[in-house]
Amino acid sequence: xxxxxxxxxxxxxxxxxxxxxxxxxxxxxxxxxxxxxxxxxxxxxxxxxxxxxxxxxxxxxxxxxxxxxxxxxxxxxxxxxxxxxxxxxxxxxxxxxxxxxxxxxxxxxxxxxxxxxxxxxxxxxxxxxxxxxxxxxxxxxxxxxxxx
Amino acid sequence: xxxxxxxxxxxxxxxxxxxxxxxxxxxxxxxxxxxxxxxxxxxxxxxxxxxxxxxxxxxxxxxxxxxxxxxxxxxxxxxxxxxxxxxxxxxxxxxxxxxxxxxxxxxxxxxxxxxxxxxxxxxxxxxxxxxxxxxxxxxxxxxxxxxx
DNA sequence: TTACATGCAAAGCATTTGCAGATAA
DNA sequence: TTATCTGCAAATGCTTTGCATGTAA
Numbered sequence: 001x002x003x004x005x006x007x008x009x010x011x012x013x014x015x016x017x018x019x020x021x022x023x024x025x026x027x028x029x030x031x032x033x034x035x036x037x038x039x040x041x042x043x044x045x046x047x048x049x050x051x052x053x054x055x056x057x058x059x060x061x062x063x064x065x066x067x068x069x070x071x072x073x074x075x076x077x078x079x080x081x082x083x084x085x086x087x088x089x090x091x092x093x094x095x096x097x098x099x100x101x102x103x104x105x106x107x108x109x110x111x112x113x114x115x116x117x118x119x120x121x122x123x124x125x126x127x128x129x130x131x132x133x134x135x136x137x138x139x140x141x142x143x144x145x146x147x148x
Numbered sequence: 149x150x151x152x153x154x155x156x157x158x159x160x161x162x163x164x165x166x167x168x169x170x171x172x173x174x175x176x177x178x179x180x181x182x183x184x185x186x187x188x189x190x191x192x193x194x195x196x197x198x199x200x201x202x203x204x205x206x207x208x209x210x211x212x213x214x215x216x217x218x219x220x221x222x223x224x225x226x227x228x229x230x231x232x233x234x235x236x237x238x239x240x241x242x243x244x245x246x247x248x249x250x251x252x253x254x255x256x257x258x259x260x261x262x263x264x265x266x267x268x269x270x271x272x273x274x275x276x277x278x279x280x281x282x283x284x285x286x287x288x289x290x291x292x293x294x295x296x
Numbered sequence: 297t298t299a300c301a302t303g304c305a306a307a308g309c310a311t312t313t314g315c316a317g318a319t320a321a
Numbered sequence: 322t323t324a325t326c327t328g329c330a331a332a333t334g335c336t337t338t339g340c341a342t343g344t345a346a
Contacts, residue, residue, distance in 0.1 A: 025345055027301060047336080062303045067336060086231055086311075087335050118266035119286070135287035138267070173320055175326065195311080210328045215311060234336075235310045 011038040011093075015078055022076045029061050033069050037079070042094040044082070044109040082137065084109065099136035112138070159186040163226055170224045177209050181217050185227070190242040192230070192257040230257065230285065247284035260286070 015034040019026050036053050037045070045053075047066050054061045070091050073079040079091040084102050090109060092100070097114040117136065163182040167174050184201050185193070193201075195214050202209045218239050221227040227239040232250050238257060240248070245262040265284065 025300070027345075029302070064304075064337080065302055068302090068338095071337090083231060083234055086237055087235060087333095089234055089335085116269035118269075121264035121266075136284055139283035173325065175320075177327070212312080212329075213327055216313095216327090219312090237310085 009039075011041075014038075018076065018078050024072070029065055030069060032057075032059050032061065033066065034073075034078075037073075037091075037093050042092075042111065044090050044092050046088065046090050082109065082135070084137065084139075099138065101138045101140065103140050112136075157187075159189075162186075166224065166226050172220070177213055178217060180205075180207050180209065181214065182221075182226075185221075185239075185241050190240075190259065192238050192240050194236065194238050230283070232257070232285065247286065249286045249288065251288050260284075 012035050015038050016026055016031065019030065019034070024030070032054060033050065036050060036057070037043075047063065047070055050066050050070070051061070051063050054066070070079060070081075070089075074081045074091065077095070079093055080095075082090045082092055082100055082102075084090050084100075084107075085104070092109070092111075094111055099112045099114065099117055101110040101112050102108070103110070119136075160183050163186050164174055164179070167178065167182070172178070180202060181198065184198060184205070185191075195211065195218055198214050198218070199209070199211050202214075218227060218229075218237075222229045222239065225243070227241055228243075230238045230240055230248055230250075232238050232248075232255070233252070240257070240259075242259055247260045247262065247265055249258040249260055250256070251258070267284075
């Protein structure tokens with residue numbers, strides 16, 4: 001077994017164990033989805049991507065289940081939801097702290113390690129001092145589409 | 149006439165002149181909307197806010213027109229669209245370069261001056277070297293809602 | 297056996313669009 | 322006069338939900 005294969009399996013197994021930790025039953029659907037999501041290293045995907053990949057692999061999991069599963073996985077930190085555009089949520093399987101560079105024309109997302117953005121000067125956060133999460137999306141568009 | 153009133157009128161007049169520059173007819177609906185948007189200094193609003201404000205002022209402009217107008221105003225830089233959540237666009241009337249701090253629980257947006265975030269270390273941008281626009285939204289949630 | 301999952305179809309919601317009537321130039 | 326605009330209602334696209342059936346523990 002190749003080293004990279006081992007690594008991928010490890011991420012899948014960690015995901016299953018996260019399910020158990022959170023009292024969520026490892027049903028066949030959830031196992032299939034976890035496998036697809038975590039077996040390929042860092043990536044960004046949405047419900048539709050996932051739906052198509054399951055079909056391509058010969059499985060048939062309903063879209064509703066996929067939506068619900070993505071949301072549930074995010075609720076305990078297995079995935080991170082990124083709102084890139086209206087009517088389009090993406091999910092990121094990279095658990096390291098990082099931000100996102102979003103190239104709108106290509107609907108492509110690139111991770112930026114945390115250490116590359118200096119946030120020390122953002123204004124004081126009002127009232128709610130206990131932050132749960134800071135998300136940054138850097139949006140980029142090429143010149144030609146300036147008036148869309 | 150107070151100084152602040154003068155300033156507000158100035159923003160409104162600048163907006164009208166931007167319309168003319170772009171060959172867009174200053175219809176009564178567009179004038180009313182421009183007035184509401186620009187007469188109160190820097191602010192963030194969405195289609196629904198604007199719809200309610202027009203009604204409160206006794207005007208009746210259809211939601212469709214409001215959506216179309218917000219989109220059109222953004223298309224030539226009179227407004228800046230911010231996608232804060234799925235199915236929810238906000239528009240910002242502040243034309244200075246800046247980023248956004250979005251407090252999710254309160255659906256509140258706070259401007260961050262450009263100079264307060266250091267972006268010099270983001271990774272090289274692929275292929276498309278001519279950037280049109282960089283948007284940053286810092287999302288914040290309070291602790292209590294950690295699993296939503 | 298029972299609490300939790302799944303899948304379907306219907307509902308929801310913000311936004312967009314087609315089109316007929318209205319309006320600015 | 323004519324290109325553009327407005328408003329309505331219907332359409333859209335993604336996502337969520339209600340509910341009957343299925344399944345893990």
